[in-house]
Amino acid sequence: MTSVQMSATDEMVEGFLDHASRGDLVRVSDMICYSSKLLNESGKQGWTALMLAARNGHFDLVKALLSKGCNKDLKNKSGQTAHDIAKFWGHKHIADLLVGDGKIRDILPSTGVTEHENYFSREYLSRMSDKRTDSGWLSAKQSSPETVFLLFHNLDPLVTSGPEHMNNSQAKLKLCRLKRDSVGVLLKKSDIVVVFLGVEKQECSSLSSVSKEEDGLIAWFALNVEENPSEILKIEDSHSFFLQGPMPTLLMLNEDEGGIIAQARSVLAWHSRYSFCPTCGGKTKVAEGGYKRTCLTEGCKSLLGIHSTCYPRVDPVVIMLVIHPDGNQCLLGRKKTFPPGMFSCLAGFIEPGETIENAVRREVMEESGVTVGPVRYVSCQPWPMPSSLMIGCISVAVSTDIKVDKDEIEEARWFTRQQVIDAIVKSSKAVLTMPPRQAIAHYLVKHWTCLNSNL
Numbered sequence: 159m160t161s162v163q164m165s166a167t168d169e170m171v172e173g174f175l176d177h178a179s180r181g182d183l184v185r186v187s188d189m190i191c192y193s194s195k196l197l198n199e200s201g202k203q204g205w206t207a208l209m210l211a212a213r214n215g216h217f218d219l220v221k222a223l224l225s226k227g228c229n230k231d232l233k234n235k236s237g238q239t240a241h242d243i244a245k246f247w248g249h250k251h252i253a254d255l256l257v258g259d260g261k262i263r264d265i266l267p268s269t270g271v272t273e274h275e276n277y278f279s280r281e282y283l284s285r286m287s288d289k290r291t292d293s294g295w296l297s298a299k300q301s302s303p304e305t306v307f308l309l310f311h312n313l314d315p316l317v318t319s320g321p322e323h324m325n326n327s328q329a330k331l332k333l334c335r336l337k338r339d340s341v342g343v344l345l346k347k348s349d350i351v352v353v354f355l356g357v358e359k360q361e362c363s364s365l366s367s368v369s370k371e372e373d374g375l376i377a378w379f380a381l382n383v384e385e386n387p388s389e390i391l392k393i394e395d396s397h398s399f400f401l402q403g404p405m406p407t408l409l410m411l412n413e414d415e416g417g418i419i420a421q422a423r424s425v426l427a428w429h430s431r432y433s434f435c436p437t438c439g440g441k442t443k444v445a446e447g448g449y450k451r452t453c454l455t456e457g458c459k460s461l462l463g464i465h466s467t468c469y470p471r472v473d474p475v476v477i478m479l480v481i482h483p484d485g486n487q488c489l490l491g492r493k494k495t496f497p498p499g500m501f502s503c504l505a506g507f508i509e510p511g512e513t514i515e516n517a518v519r520r521e522v523m524e525e526s527g528v529t530v531g532p533v534r535y536v537s538c539q540p541w542p543m544p545s546s547l548m549i550g551c552i553s554v555a556v557s558t559d560i561k562v563d564k565d566e567i568e569e570a571r572w573f574t575r576q577q578v579i580d581a582i583v584k585s586s587k588a589v590l591t592m593p594p595r596q597a598i599a600h601y602l603v604k605h606w607t608c609l610n611s612n613l
């Protein structure tokens with residue numbers, strides 16, 4: 159190659175990287191059509207087009223480069239991949255895209271939002287809903303020595319703080335995984351509701367347990383008792399106790415157990431609140447592994463077709479971070495019951511016949527007097543107090559004057575990006591405190607500030 163050819167190639171690479179750096183999708187795509195080798199070319203300090211697009215937050219360009227087959231594992235001269243760069247500069251949605259295989263996600267049109275796992279969201283068990291109607295299988299599992307039972311007293315779970323349970327876990331508490339022998343007396347009682355939660359996913363079953371079970375499935379059940387059962391039960395763990403709460407104590411478990419609690423507590427709470435048929439007031443019987451209550455009154459309307467009152471309820475709630483029209487402040491409020499200094503996102507129940515977007519606009523107007531324009535879904539979180547689904551959104555205000563609804567909110571204020579970052583990192587300069595990391599309100603604020611998730 160002559161020096162003239164060399165410089166022509168260098169010039170083309172330099173131009174290509176310059177377009178990538180500025181996020182010029184059209185020019186970058188044209189140049190790749192002309193020479194696909196450009197995809198993995200690097201310039202100064204070993205930066206590729208993908209790295210430059212990741213550095214500057216050009217999500218669509220990153221997606222296009224991945225779809226053309228560029229190598230996302232290349233490193234620059236500082237040893238950073240495009241993923242490291244996106245993470246460092248706070249482009250979480252790009253970092254998420256780069257960490258995956260880029261294939262499945264590409265089928266969906268980009269919204270810039272990737273799925274985020276919140277506390278209470280993890281599916282540790284496989285629900286196996288088809289087994290709920292298999293009464294033979296359910297009763298065989300209830301008699302199996304391998305089966306795990308979780309016990310609740312008035313919806314407070316039995317947990318242990320014993321040191322022998324704390325290996326490899328940062329959580330200070332762990333759910334007591336009782337065996338049949340410990341809860342046998344309760345299972346014989348006719349008024350005890352036993353809810354089938356699911357089976358351990360294959361990868362979390364230990365091999366020794368698998369060999370002892372005919373179908374290799376370790377089932378989990380949950381039961382709730384109203385009288386304190388400590389006297390009649392055989393519980394050997396002297397460190398066990400019923401965790402009084404629900405808040406903030408339920409946030410002290412690990413992520414796996416948070417997910418189990420979200421399911422178990424919500425279904426048990428439904429049983430404790432719906433003792434009688436909501437349609438006719440008659441007696442009901444528990445069916446389908448605790449996922450249904452069937453009315454015993456002949457002719458009750460709830461027996462015709464599928465009747466929603468027979469199944470566990472979920473209440474949808476919108477929770478939203480409202481961004482100031484200047485893009486640099488967000489609206490947070492405090493309820494009278496919050497600890498001093500704490501502010502959170504506004505939230506409210508979705509009403510019948512209402513969309514998520516309209517519920518966001520109505521609740522923000524009711525609680526703060528601020529008018530909201532566009533609304534985008536970000537992430538959701540089961541909230542088992544008793545059974546909400548928090549639907550997390552980000553939205554933009556089109557008015558900024560605040561007039562709070564004093565019945566619900568004590569104060570609402572615009573906070574700057576820096577102020578909420580200080581609160582999240584618990585800086586000594588912080589002028590407010592935020593809900594803990596387990597609450598979706600915390601994630602919404604973090605999402606907005608594009609902070610890296612390891613903060």
Ligand SMILES: NC(=O)C1=CN([C@@H]2O[C@H](COP(=O)(O)OP(=O)(O)OC[C@H]3O[C@@H](n4cnc5c(N)ncnc54)[C@H](O)[C@@H]3O)[C@@H](O)[C@H]2O)C=CC1
Pocket residue numbers: 473475477502503504505506507521539541543546548566593597598599600
């Ligand atoms: N995970 C998180 O980060 C947060 C969760 N939350 C949860 O969001 C939920 C809703 O927020 P709020 O501001 O209280 O709602 P809200 O703003 O709609 O006001 C609550 C009032 O709405 C009425 N209401 C309407 N439908 C209701 C239903 N299905 N259940 C109970 N009350 C209903 C009641 O009068 C109640 O006092 C609460 O349960 C709260 O625990 C709230 C803030 C943060």
Ligand SMILES: [Mg+2]
Pocket residue numbers: 504505506507521525566
């Ligand atoms: Mg509210």
Ligand SMILES: [Mg+2]
Pocket residue numbers: 505506507521524525566
């Ligand atoms: Mg409200």
Ligand SMILES: [Mg+2]
Pocket residue numbers: 506507521
């Ligand atoms: Mg409301």
Ligand SMILES: [Zn+2]
Pocket residue numbers: 435436437438439440453454455458459460
């Ligand atoms: Zn009925």
